[in-house]
Amino acid sequence: MPPPKAGTDETGVAPWWNVYCHPDRKGESLPTKDKNILDLWSKVTSLRKVRAGTIDRQALDYLNKTGYIWYGVPLEGDDRIMVPPLEGFVMNRLNRDQFERLMYDIFVTADETYTLKELSDVLGSDMRLVLDAASLYCRLGFAKRVLPSSSSEDRDMHESWKSKDEKGIEQLDDTEKGDSYLGNGKSVALLYDSSVVSWLMMGSFSVTLKQLSVSMFEIGRLRAKAVRQLAEELGRMDRRQAEIAGGEFLEYFELGVALRRTLLALQQKGTRVAMFRHGSLKGLDEQTRLKLLAKYKCILAIAPSDACLRENLKVTNGPAFLGPPSYLTLSPWMKLMLYDLMGAGPVSILYARGSRINVLPNALQRYRRFLLREWDQKRFVEKKRKSEEGRAEALVVHRAEVLMLLNSKLLINPVLLQGYEPLANLDGHDDDVEEKERKRRHIRKASSINSLKRAEDVHRIKSPSGYSSDLTEVVGFPVSTSTKDTTNVTEEKKSENLKLPLSQEKKAPIGSKSECEEIALSIQKSLGLQNSLGYMRLICDYTLGKRRRWVPLELCFGMPIFDALANCQLCTSVTDGGILKEEALKQHISAMRALVNRLEDFVQKYSGTISSKKGTDSYLPRKTLIFDGTKIRALHPC
Numbered sequence: 001m002p003p004p005k006a007g008t009d010e011t012g013v014a015p016w017w018n019v020y021c022h023p024d025r026k027g028e029s030l031p032t033k034d035k036n037i038l039d040l041w042s043k044v045t046s047l048r049k050v051r052a053g054t055i056d057r058q059a060l061d062y063l064n065k066t067g068y069i070w071y072g073v074p075l076e077g078d079d080r081i082m083v084p085p086l087e088g089f090v091m092n093r094l095n096r097d098q099f100e101r102l103m104y105d106i107f108v109t110a111d112e113t114y115t116l117k118e119l120s121d122v123l124g125s126d127m128r129l130v131l132d133a134a135s136l137y138c139r140l141g142f143a144k145r146v147l148p149s150s151s152s153e154d155r156d157m158h159e160s161w162k163s164k165d166e167k168g169i170e171q172l173d174d175t176e177k178g179d180s181y182l183g184n185g186k187s188v189a190l191l192y193d194s195s196v197v198s199w200l201m202m203g204s205f206s207v208t209l210k211q212l213s214v215s216m217f218e219i220g221r222l223r224a225k226a227v228r229q230l231a232e233e234l235g236r237m238d239r240r241q242a243e244i245a246g247g248e249f250l251e252y253f254e255l256g257v258a259l260r261r262t263l264l265a266l267q268q269k270g271t272r273v274a275m276f277r278h279g280s281l282k283g284l285d286e287q288t289r290l291k292l293l294a295k296y297k298c299i300l301a302i303a304p305s306d307a308c309l310r311e312n313l314k315v316t317n318g319p320a321f322l323g324p325p326s327y328l329t330l331s332p333w334m335k336l337m338l339y340d341l342m343g344a345g346p347v348s349i350l351y352a353r354g355s356r357i358n359v360l361p362n363a364l365q366r367y368r369r370f371l372l373r374e375w376d377q378k379r380f381v382e383k384k385r386k387s388e389e390g391r392a393e394a395l396v397v398h399r400a401e402v403l404m405l406l407n408s409k410l411l412i413n414p415v416l417l418q419g420y421e422p423l424a425n426l427d428g429h430d431d432d433v434e435e436k437e438r439k440r441r442h443i444r445k446a447s448s449i450n451s452l453k454r455a456e457d458v459h460r461i462k463s464p465s466g467y468s469s470d471l472t473e474v475v476g477f478p479v480s481t482s483t484k485d486t487t488n489v490t491e492e493k494k495s496e497n498l499k500l501p502l503s504q505e506k507k508a509p510i511g512s513k514s515e516c517e518e519i520a521l522s523i524q525k526s527l528g529l530q531n532s533l534g535y536m537r538l539i540c541d542y543t544l545g546k547r548r549r550w551v552p553l554e555l556c557f558g559m560p561i562f563d564a565l566a567n568c569q570l571c572t573s574v575t576d577g578g579i580l581k582e583e584a585l586k587q588h589i590s591a592m593r594a595l596v597n598r599l600e601d602f603v604q605k606y607s608g609t610i611s612s613k614k615g616t617d618s619y620l621p622r623k624t625l626i627f628d629g630t631k632i633r634a635l636h637p638c
Contacts, residue, residue: 014138015053015161016145018072019060021045025068037062044069057160073135077117077127080146081110081134085215085226103133107219108280109292110134112146122291186297187224187272188580190559191307191323192216194279196259203252209233220280224272227263234260258561259302265571266300278307293319298585303534303558304464306330320585322533323558325592328599331619332375332416335554337602339627341526342519344551346371346541347419348627349635355410355624357403361635363628369421372397372405375414375620396420414621418553419541421471464562467537472553475520476535476566478573516550523552528591531584533570535560541629606632 021044030041040059044050049072052060063069075081105123116134120127137143200213212230216222222230234256242253266273274296281289293299293309301307301323308330309321324330332350339345347363364370372395397405402417409415464474520536523529534557538550560566573579607621626635 013052013071014145015051015157016074017052018049018074019044019052019055020049020070020072022068022070030068032062034059041068053157053161055158057158073139075116075131075135075138075145078115080112080115081138081143082112082146082223083107083110083137083143083219085211086142086218087211099129099133102129103137105284105288106130106133106137108221108284109288110143111223113295123288186295187274188266189293189296189299190262190266190273190275191278191299191301191305192275193277193302193305196302197277199252199255203249203256206233206236216275216277220277222275224274227273227275228267231260231263231267254564255561258564258567261567261571262559262561265574268575278305281309290318298322298580300533301558303560304556305558320589322588325557326596326599328596328603328619329557332373333603333619334599335416336625336627336632337599338523338552338555340602340632342523342552343630345627345629346539346551346553347629349417350621350625351406351410351415351417352621352624353410353412353414357406357410360402361626363626364417364419366423367419367421368399368423370397370399370402371395371418371420372402372409373416374409375416421468422541464560471540473516473538473550474535474560474563474566475516475538476560476569477520477524477529477532478577478579479517479521479524519550519552523555527595531579531588532557532591533573533579534558535563535566
């Protein structure tokens with residue numbers, strides 16, 4: 001390794017590094033009469049190598065500056081390294097060099113629990129290459145060698161090294177010696193995507209938080225010690241400052257509070273928590289990813305998430321995944337199956353690719369705005385193999401623009417179109433839509449010709465909190481059953497009656513939180529979600545009699561942080577509900593296997609056979625389907 005730049009003092013030099021004499025200057029005399037330096041030079045030239053920590057630091061710095069020595073960074077298979085939060089690192093990844101790829105893989109996989117030999121086994125790489133890469137990381141200051149607290153390497157340490165902080169060394173504290181997690185030596189992994197990193201960066205809550213967020217993106221991982229530091233920094237956020245800043249800063253503050261609440265809930269009873277970025281995990285090859293995650297008891301995804309780390313649910317070993325069980329559950333089929341199962345939902349049409357629409361069906365005529373979601377099947381398949389992140393964003397489209405946009409999207413992909421905002425106000429009175437449309441006719445005409453859209457015509461729902469709070473409600477699951485037995489209906493009859501009631505008899509006021517929880521509880525029982533984590537979004541819809549009622553809109557797996565009430569509810573399930581116990585996790589895996597099988601049967605019923613071959617169009621609808629509010633049927637486009 002070349003020496004540090006002249007004038008940098010001993011910056012970056014660790015006491016465990018080796019000091020070598022430069023071969024071209026071995027026979028030269030030093031231009032100094034300092035006895036300590038001359039003795040050191042004699043020692044370095046007579047021995048093959050000298051450990052830096054055993055010699056005077058100032059003399060070593062002189063020889064380094066004058067170019068008489070160079071450093072080696074010795075690592076063996078039994079050594080361990082850790083990657084602390086990054087400083088001064090900018091990714092410039094080309095993906096064309098094998099050694100570069102190995103170094104980025106080490107960024108994600110290395111921690112203090114692996115020896116370098118074990119790390120090479122996880123990566124499936126030659127140990128010599130892993131040692132070289134780890135040495136380079138330590139030399140650049142991006143990694144530190146980990147020593148147990150009982151290490152005796154400092155016995156012969158020169159006093160000049162003891163007076164300063166030792167660089168390049170990380171002592172292993174008591175909480176990191178053994179992994180007594182959840183009672184059986186396992187820890188928990190929290191999975192996040194780039195959106196979490198983005199609001200941490202944009203919020204700019206503190207310098208330390210920004211540094212941690214850079215590590216979360218560039219490394220793609222936070223080790224347990226850094227996660228504890230993240231929770232501490234999030235706890236120092238000031239609501240008053242966020243309120244003064246206004247705008248999105250208050251939203252970032254609330255997200256930070258929810259993330260901290262989640263981390264503290266997972267860290268209860270000494271549990272160690274590590275965090276992984278989904279894209280970084282998907283960048284690893286499959287075997288490396290499986291070996292890396294094998295030491296965790298469970299993996300929890302921050303919702304909404306498009307990560308499917310355990311799609312092969314037939315495999316019984318490995319950690320439980322509290323996230324989407326299959327990529328199919330992220331598709332429109334999951335929504336349609338949920339609506340069909342419960343006999344309720346917004347009017348929804350899944351248009352087959354290539355359809356041409358001249359007029360909206362009668363069932364959609366009562367809506368002012370629609371949810372439009374393009375189903376990019378190519379992206380759907382490629383995300384299984386590549387490190388892509390992000391869910392397809394829903395568009396809220398005004399009725400005046402929907403046909404043009406719908407036909408444009410259908411040229412490439414299938415599209416799910418759903419009723420969102422009805423023509424009737426929430427107070428039940430209809431607007432004079434015809435008068436409003438007459439006033440805007442010249443604007444609409446220009447829009448249809450020049451594709452000039454106004455802000456309220458089409459906007460993206462870029463985050464889960466982008467849905468209207470007047471139209472939608474979020475309920476986390478599992479929903480507690482302790483307060484839900486408010487009727488005289490027996491449990492047997494409840495389990496049989498999975499359809500949502502349309503009668504005048506209501507168990508709670510229309511639009512109340514209690515009614516939403518009753519609906520969520522019905523869904524939970526029918527799909528077996530008692531040991532899973534996630535949330536359901538319900539939407540306020542109108543029946544043909546212009547009566548409002550809550551109906552399911554979507555179901556997502558993972559821990560939500562965008563909704564404070566749902567987050568509090570699920571954190572309680574983690575700390576007090578036993579959701580992370582061994583038996584509960586086994587039941588979760590079994591329930592997810594049953595859910596995926598039921599979903600595949602549903603797709604086969606409405607779309608033909610399902611092929612397990614990647615890259616096929618087996619999941620795509622072969623005909624246009626409509627859910628009219630009570631049932632699914634085929635629709636012939638107009």
